[in-house]
Amino acid sequence: MLTKKQIRHVLDTIAKMFPDAHCELNHSNPFELTIAVMLSAQCTDQMVNKVTKELFNKYRTPEDYVRVPLEELEQDIRQIGLYRNKAKNIKKMCQILIEKYNGEIPRSREELVQLPGIGRKTANVIMSTAFGDPAIAVDTHVERVTKRLGICRWKDTPLQVEKTLMKKVPKEEWAITHHRLIFFGRYHCKAQNPQCHVCPLFELCREGKKRLNQKCV
């Protein structure tokens, strides 16, 4: 496991590597962000943006999603994958937004995770990115890189990873650190071809050494 000092070094290093890390899901309000994050499960941001470009032009309010036939919404998001579940969840969620929340996205985690298709990770993204409230969303990238670096244990669940990060990272840095970890995982410490040679964190990364000895990337 990394020491407090080493974790500080990780945070400073990825800050230099990705000075402009940010949310890459295109959106112009909390409602659009919520739809985009729901669509993004097991799918690239790039594909989500490709689909939402037309989707957000056609659907602007929860009412728009509720009144269209399920099969039509399914076809509108088909390229995303997992489209039947996602279409169903979006329609259900919009119905609840209208009935219980005056058509607005609620702000608390308790209310967010109650909505169909929204789990803790999606709720944290909405809290942090849409409302500016402190939260760390642990997605596939955050989980992978924190485990490779030795910030977390291999057996940790996403919730345990989140708790470790909340403990080790100053609260005012949660949001930006989350985005830097995503960028680090997406563009450098990638799942398939991690750039261990040329990695500024190689010295403290146990997984990096293991990889360069065996496979040779």
Added chain:
DNA sequence: CTCCCGATAT
């Protein structure tokens, strides 16, 4: 744990 699932990279 399994299922949902198309697009892209390797």
Added chain:
DNA sequence: ATATCAGGAG
């Protein structure tokens, strides 16, 4: 051909 992608629900 197989792995992976800003996961969630049963």
